[in-house]
Amino acid sequence: MVDRSLEAREVVIQLLKFHIAGAQQRMKDMANKHITDRYFEVGDWIYLKLQPYIKISVAIRPFNKLAAKYFGPYLIVERIGDVTYRLLLPIDVLIHPTLHVSQLKRCLEVPTTINHPPFLHLSSPYCSLPESILERRMVKKHNKVVCWVLVK
Incomplete structure (x- = not known):
């Protein structure tokens, strides 16, 4: 009796593994359907795609x-x-020159002007350092305590 129930359980486990493997293969095929392999040669011109959090940190835009x-x-x-790939970036750009292929896009023809990423330097009049902290307050926001600071 116990042997038959163990054998039946093993059959069910093998059947489940078979169906899970088939489902995983179908999901993999669907996910890879839209992926294309990109390959660049040394000397090619490419465009650089910056992630949104990097764009926010390098330039203040409304x-x-x-x-x-x-x-x-x-x-x-x-x-x-x-x-x-390693890119030839300008000296004032504060991005690491080694980048993944997902951040690159082929440039079909090289334009005469180059669009560099805008960076905000500390010497800029738009970037000011705080002089002093005038007031500090603890506020509850989304069931968490957050510290608010009034800066001069």
């Missing part, structure tokens, strides 16, 4: 949805791995 999506074009200097 409407981020109107910000430029791609910057460049930049020259590929070196291919480091299958999906990693």
Whole structure:
């Protein structure tokens, strides 16, 4: 009796594993349907796509949805791995020059002007350092305590 129930359980487990493997394969095929392999050569010109959190940290814009999506074009200097490239970026750009292929887009023709990412320097009149803290208050927001500070 116990042997038959163990054998039946093993059959059910094998059947479940078979169906789970089939479902995983179907999900993998659907996910990979829209993925294309991108390959660039050394010397190609490409556009750089910045992530939204980097765009916010490098420039203050009133409407981020109107910000430029791609910057460049930049020259590929070196291919480091299958999906990693090193770019020739200007000196004042504070982005690491080694980037993943998902952040790059092929430039079909090199324009005469290059669109560099805007960066806010500390010497800019729009970037001011706080002089002093005038008031500090603890506020409850979304069931968490948050510290609010009034800065001069």
